[in-house]
Amino acid sequence: xxxxxxxxxxxxxxxxxxEPSPAPREGSEGSEAxxxxxxxxxxxxxxxxxxxxxxxxxxxxxxxxAARLSDGSRRKEALADGLGAxxxxxxxxxxxxxxxxxAEAAELYAxxxxxxxxxxxxxxxxxxxxxxxxxLASGDPEGMRALLLRLVRDFPRSPRIPGAxxxxxxxYFSAGDMAVAERFYAKVASFPQAxxxxxxxxxxxxxxxxxxxxxxxxxxxxxxxxxxxxEANLRRVxxxxxxxxxxxxxxxxxxxAFFRRISADPATGQHYEAEMLxxxxxxxxxxxxxxxAAAIRDxxxxxxxxxxxx
Numbered sequence: 001x002x003x004x005x006x007x008x009x010x011x012x013x014x015x016x017x018x019e020p021s022p023a024p025r026e027g028s029e030g031s032e033a034x035x036x037x038x039x040x041x042x043x044x045x046x047x048x049x050x051x052x053x054x055x056x057x058x059x060x061x062x063x064x065x066a067a068r069l070s071d072g073s074r075r076k077e078a079l080a081d082g083l084g085a086x087x088x089x090x091x092x093x094x095x096x097x098x099x100x101x102x103a104e105a106a107e108l109y110a111x112x113x114x115x116x117x118x119x120x121x122x123x124x125x126x127x128x129x130x131x132x133x134x135x136l137a138s139g140d141p142e143g144m145r146a147l148l149l150r151l152v153r154d155f156p157r158s159p160r161i162p163g164a165x166x167x168x169x170x171x172y173f174s175a176g177d178m179a180v181a182e183r184f185y186a187k188v189a190s191f192p193q194a195x196x197x198x199x200x201x202x203x204x205x206x207x208x209x210x211x212x213x214x215x216x217x218x219x220x221x222x223x224x225x226x227x228x229x230x231e232a233n234l235r236r237v238x239x240x241x242x243x244x245x246x247x248x249x250x251x252x253x254x255x256x257a258f259f260r261r262i263s264a265d266p267a268t269g270q271h272y273e274a275e276m277l278x279x280x281x282x283x284x285x286x287x288x289x290x291x292x293a294a295a296i297r298d299x300x301x302x303x304x305x306x307x308x309x310x
Contacts, residue, residue, distance in 0.1 A: 035075035036068040044068060059121050062108050069105035070130055073098040073137075106134045125151055125158035132167070141171065162187075162194035169203060182207045198230035202238060205245075214249040221245060228266040235265065239272055243279045252292040255280055256299035274303045 036044075044065040051058050080094035109131035118124055128151040135143035148164045155161070169184030185207065188200035201224045208216035224230055224238040242262070250258065255277065263273035277300040284293035 035072045041065070041068060041072070059112060059115065060123065062112055063123050063127060066105040066108035066112075066127070067130065069101045069108070070134065073101040073105065076101070077137075102134055102137060106131060106138070109134065119154055125155040125160050128155070129158075129160040129163060132164075136167075145171070159194075162191045162196045162200075166196045166200055169200065173203060173207065178207050178210055195229065198224050198227045198234055201227070202234060205238075205241070209245060214245050218242065218245045218249060222262050225262050226266060230267070232267075235267075239263075239276055240279070243276060243283055246280060247283045247287060252284070252295045255296055256303065260303070271307060274300060274307055277303055 044061070048058075048061055048065055051061055055061075076094045076098035080091040080098065083091040083094075109127050112118060112121065112124075112127045113131065115121070118127075121127070128147050132144045132147035132151070135141075135147060144167070148167060151158065151160060151164050165184045165187045169181045169188065171181075172178075172184065173181040182204065185200040185204045188194060188196050189204065191197060194200075201220050205217040205220035205224070208214075208220060221238050221242045225235060225242070230238070246255065246258070259276045259280070260273050263276055264271050277296055281293050281296040281300060284290075284296060
């Protein structure tokens with residue numbers, strides 16, 4: 001196991017439990033809705049230029065500018081990725097602007113980290129996490145890992161800790177080290193209030209499926225669907241993946257009761273029972289399991305009759 005993984009796994013075992021930090025002050029969130037305008041960035045840069053490093057709010061001002069630059073770089077990268085081949089020149093321009101904004105944000109965060117009282121700053125944990133994300137986006141995974149390790153070590157009660165563990169989980173998942181990835185995802189899932197929890201459960205399902213444990217994968221996907229905090233896109237993907245896993249491990253005769261139990265969206269109350277049974281029937285047909293598909297056809301018809309009467 002890599003040395004860094006060993007250190008972090010020790011932190012998972014011995015570190016203090018997560019406690020939410022106090023709610024941030026109004027207007028102090030690092031990431032505001034939407035990409036920043038040129039005017040907003042110019043105004044923030046002017047405020048930074050006019051301020052002194054000894055001013056009480058100087059660090060917060062740097063952090064706000066860095067956060068808005070990060071927001072802008074992500075927005076421009078998303079726009080560039082969404083353009084087709086016919087707009088390659090525009091995509092290149094957006095990518096270059098994103099890179100420039102990312103570099104400026106990284107310089108600001110790095111300047112904060114060099115401050116002698118950095119750990120005492122109100123949002124130091126945010127600076128570490130955001131700079132780690134910028135390092136990764138710039139192709140520097142080692143720099144990312146070092147910063148997240150510092151976050152875990154120096155700010156064990158930060159609300160950014162679940163996100164840091166999630167980044168490590170994804171890193172080791174991509175590297176094919178499922179045992180280490182599972183430890184990090186499980187740690188994220190142990191934080192009941194963490195917004196990253198549903199995604200960590202989803203990735204745990206794929207760790208189990210990659211390891212040949214389809215039953216375990218199904219269990220975690222059901223937990224994703226049952227969590228009211230799961231966002232709509234992840235919920236849609238989990239509904240699709242439940243079908244694929246059920247084909248591997250589920251019994252056709254129990255499908256009607258199973259999908260009826262898990263098909264309701266706890267956030268909206270909308271039911272997807274008929275949609276999911278239809279997907280299961282098609283999956284059986286695609287697998288050449290015509291008798292199982294026929295059994296699901298009957299269950300689907302019954303579900304449609306019942307749901308139409310709601």
